[in-house]
Amino acid sequence: MKNKCAPYLLLLPAFLLICIFKIYPVATTLQQAFIVDGHLSLGNYQRVFAEKTFWKCLEVTLKFNIVTVPLQIVISFLMALLVSNNIKGAGIFRTIYYIPFAVSITVAVMVWSLMFQYNGGIINSFLSIFGIPAQGFFNDKKQALWCIVVLCSWKGCGYWMMFLMAGIKNIDSSVYEAAKIDGASYPRTVWSIVIPLMKRVFLFVCVANTSSNMLLFAPMQLVTEGGPRNSTNVLMYEAYKSAFRYADMARCAAIVSVLLLILVAISLVQFFALGDHDARDAKKAAKKAARRGVIA
Amino acid sequence: MKKLLSLALVVMMLFGAVSFASAEKEEVTLVIISQAAWNDQMTEMVDLYYQETGVRVVLENYSFNDMLNTIEVKIGTGSEDYDILMVDIPLVSSYARRGMLADLTPYFTEEDLAMLPSAAVTASTYEGKLYASPICNSSQVMYFNTMLLEQAGVDLSELQNATADNRVTWERVAEIAENALQVLDPDHSLGIIGMDFQQVDRVYQMNQLPNSLGGLQVDETGFSLDGVLNTDAWKTALTWYQDMVKKGICSRGITASELPNYFYSDKLLFMIATNEMPANFVKKEMDHWDCMPSPCFEGYEDKVATPTGSWHLGVSAYSKHEDEAAAFVKWMTCTEEATEKFYELRGMLPVYATLLEKLAADENTPKNMKIAISESQNTAYPRALTPAFNEYSSVINAVWSDTRNGEDVDETIEWAIEEFEAQTLKYKN
Numbered sequence: 001m002k003n004k005c006a007p008y009l010l011l012l013p014a015f016l017l018i019c020i021f022k023i024y025p026v027a028t029t030l031q032q033a034f035i036v037d038g039h040l041s042l043g044n045y046q047r048v049f050a051e052k053t054f055w056k057c058l059e060v061t062l063k064f065n066i067v068t069v070p071l072q073i074v075i076s077f078l079m080a081l082l083v084s085n086n087i088k089g090a091g092i093f094r095t096i097y098y099i100p101f102a103v104s105i106t107v108a109v110m111v112w113s114l115m116f117q118y119n120g121g122i123i124n125s126f127l128s129i130f131g132i133p134a135q136g137f138f139n140d141k142k143q144a145l146w147c148i149v150v151l152c153s154w155k156g157c158g159y160w161m162m163f164l165m166a167g168i169k170n171i172d173s174s175v176y177e178a179a180k181i182d183g184a185s186y187p188r189t190v191w192s193i194v195i196p197l198m199k200r201v202f203l204f205v206c207v208a209n210t211s212s213n214m215l216l217f218a219p220m221q222l223v224t225e226g227g228p229r230n231s232t233n234v235l236m237y238e239a240y241k242s243a244f245r246y247a248d249m250a251r252c253a254a255i256v257s258v259l260l261l262i263l264v265a266i267s268l269v270q271f272f273a274l275g276d277h278d279a280r281d282a283k284k285a286a287k288k289a290a291r292r293g294v295i296a
Numbered sequence: 297m298k299k300l301l302s303l304a305l306v307v308m309m310l311f312g313a314v315s316f317a318s319a320e321k322e323e324v325t326l327v328i329i330s331q332a333a334w335n336d337q338m339t340e341m342v343d344l345y346y347q348e349t350g351v352r353v354v355l356e357n358y359s360f361n362d363m364l365n366t367i368e369v370k371i372g373t374g375s376e377d378y379d380i381l382m383v384d385i386p387l388v389s390s391y392a393r394r395g396m397l398a399d400l401t402p403y404f405t406e407e408d409l410a411m412l413p414s415a416a417v418t419a420s421t422y423e424g425k426l427y428a429s430p431i432c433n434s435s436q437v438m439y440f441n442t443m444l445l446e447q448a449g450v451d452l453s454e455l456q457n458a459t460a461d462n463r464v465t466w467e468r469v470a471e472i473a474e475n476a477l478q479v480l481d482p483d484h485s486l487g488i489i490g491m492d493f494q495q496v497d498r499v500y501q502m503n504q505l506p507n508s509l510g511g512l513q514v515d516e517t518g519f520s521l522d523g524v525l526n527t528d529a530w531k532t533a534l535t536w537y538q539d540m541v542k543k544g545i546c547s548r549g550i551t552a553s554e555l556p557n558y559f560y561s562d563k564l565l566f567m568i569a570t571n572e573m574p575a576n577f578v579k580k581e582m583d584h585w586d587c588m589p590s591p592c593f594e595g596y597e598d599k600v601a602t603p604t605g606s607w608h609l610g611v612s613a614y615s616k617h618e619d620e621a622a623a624f625v626k627w628m629t630c631t632e633e634a635t636e637k638f639y640e641l642r643g644m645l646p647v648y649a650t651l652l653e654k655l656a657a658d659e660n661t662p663k664n665m666k667i668a669i670s671e672s673q674n675t676a677y678p679r680a681l682t683p684a685f686n687e688y689s690s691v692i693n694a695v696w697s698d699t700r701n702g703e704d705v706d707e708t709i710e711w712a713i714e715e716f717e718a719q720t721l722k723y724k725n
Contacts, residue, residue: 047721047722050718051718052714052715052718117549117550118548118549119487119547119548119550120487121549136548136549136701138549139549139700139701140701140702141701141703225693225694225697227694227697227698227701228697228698228701228703229698229703229711241690243369244365244368245364245368245690246368246686246687246719247372247394248722251722
């Protein structure tokens with residue numbers, strides 16, 4: 001009896017904290033989203049779905065994530081491959097790549113906004129050497145979102161690199177040796193051995209990266225304020241403005257719950273696409289075999 | 297029995313001593329949500345108040361935007377953490393409507409209110425009750441860098457002799473700035489700006505352009521921009537401003553918080569700014585400046601409109617020390633001693649009648665203050681009267697910002713009308 005209870009008791013503090021700080025706020029938000037003037041209603045959703053701004057924000061959010069998530073994962077993976085080599089000085093590069101993550105988002109945003117500044121920013125000064133006219137960057141509706149993608153990737157890649165690097169290091173060296181004996185080239189080894197063996201790590205990075213980018217709005221708040229012309233206005237920033245600038249908690253709750261649904265849906269797709277099907281199939285087969293055995 | 301009686305006496309004595317000690321300990325401390333930019337001056341004011349009354353007032357400072365958000369979040373959700381808040385005048389009705397401010401009517405006598413401008417009292421009154429009291433007023437002045445303009449060979453007398461009845465036009469200012477830039481920074485490598493607005497991209501200062509062409513702030517319902525933005529006044533003002541940016545006379549990409557620094561560091565020729573700027577010039581050791589009244593558009597000399605209205609103090613509806621908080625608000629805004637001291641410290645246009653009269657009559661009153669007094673009495677144009685002022689300012693700020701960034705003016709106007717319509721739906725239902 002004691003042994004049976006022990007695991008649950010050990011899990012209880014974490015479970016309680018999750019309930020208080022995660023599940024309770026989510027439940028309250030969902031409840032708020034369905035209440036209009038004290039009655040259960042879909043009014044908040046009707047209002048939000050009727051707004052052009054909401055659809056524009058949704059478009060921006062999806063566009064931002066569709067580009068940022070794969071880009072960050074590819075860059076992080078390439079960086080992880082580089083720093084996983086057992087060559088002299090790899091540790092220094094690992095640290096250098098990781099440093100941007102240690103910089104606060106506010107500082108990073110300020111630094112990049114100075115670099116991207118229209119008047120006298122270092123990037124425009126550099127471009128002028130080649131006779132390229134000054135670019136609007138954060139002030140141009142066609143460029144602002146991509147400037148934020150650059151900023152976020154600069155800051156985030158080092159962090160995701162650490163997980164991928166741990167995954168690479170976790171692969172048994174005998175697998176590499178076997179590939180080498182078989183005469184596989186480095187790209188072939190990476191493609192046919194490293195990537196398939198890191199599916200679980202990729203799944204984690206993919207889900208965690210999508211969640212963090214879906215909820216990101218600090219650069220939009222600090223530099224562009226969602227502009228120019230809503231081109232960087234992501235759903236999370238719109239929700240923030242609703243709650244803290246317009247004191248419209250119901251609209252905020254409706255937007256946040258839609259965001260939550262999208263996030264859950266994307267995560268499920270990612271689980272399905274990147275999940276360990278072989279392991280699952282093996283488990284199923286084992287169960288079937290066991291059942292047959294019992295029947296026999 | 298005797299023992300019991302003496303024990304009871306001792307207990308009573310101890311009880312009395314404890315309650316006396318706790319009564320002595322109970323000292324009222326008021327907390328203000330305040331602007332970080334005003335910290336130095338407000339600190340001196342609360343120290344002075346402590347010396348006079350023994351009531352301690354603590355400042356909790358925020359940047360402009362954060363302060364507005366904090367008020368929305370904390371006071372809007374009934375927090376008792378604050379007693380007094382700084383209220384931007386267009387937000388008084390919005391806060392009062394949502395029950396965030398305490399009624400100050402019982403604390404202000406008719407004599408008190410007679411010392412404040414009636415426009416300010418009206419703006420801080422909601423459904424017949426007074427919810428805030430003005431701490432200062434604001435008016436706009438055009439400052440110019442005399443050193444740079446002289447270097448560019450500009451004859452300053454035209455600017456220095458400009459008066460409210462004989463204003464320099466916006467077109468002429470643009471011409472002077474353009475010519476001066478050709479001399480001072482022909483290839484734009486020094487990053488000198490011709491002219492700009494201290495609060496660039498913000499509704500407060502930018503709207504003076506359409507207002508000076510006869511444009512309105514918002515329609516009479518307060519919830520629509522249709523028939524307001526899609527008018528000649530607004531289109532002309534936005535197009536003119538966009539041309540100024542395209543020509544490199546006005547800046548692009550510099551924020552309102554950065555722009556005054558360009559003036560202090562000789563990178564800006566003309567700057568429309570609030571009347572208290574000279575206090576900052578002294579701090580930054582910038583001594584080569586002069587000022588003139590806000591320009592007008594050619595052919596619209598009689599339509600000059602200058603932004604007005606500034607900060608008020610209100611008492612939180614959730615304050616546990618409403619009487620003490622109201623007393624501080626009254627002292628700060630409605631006594632000659634405090635208003636004079638605050639003017640001395642901050643240099644903002646005061647609202648207290650006797651002080652204002654004194655300044656207007658005094659020959660030694662600085663030029664910027666004389667201009668501000670005249671503008672506040674003759675060309676002051678109130679901000680949009682709408683309970684949806686937060687939504688209004690977000691949309692109009694975006695209009696100015698997008699126009700500055702080269703977006704099509706007509707499309708921007710169309711977008712803004714639709715956006716404001718959507719944002720204010722919640723008020724209409």
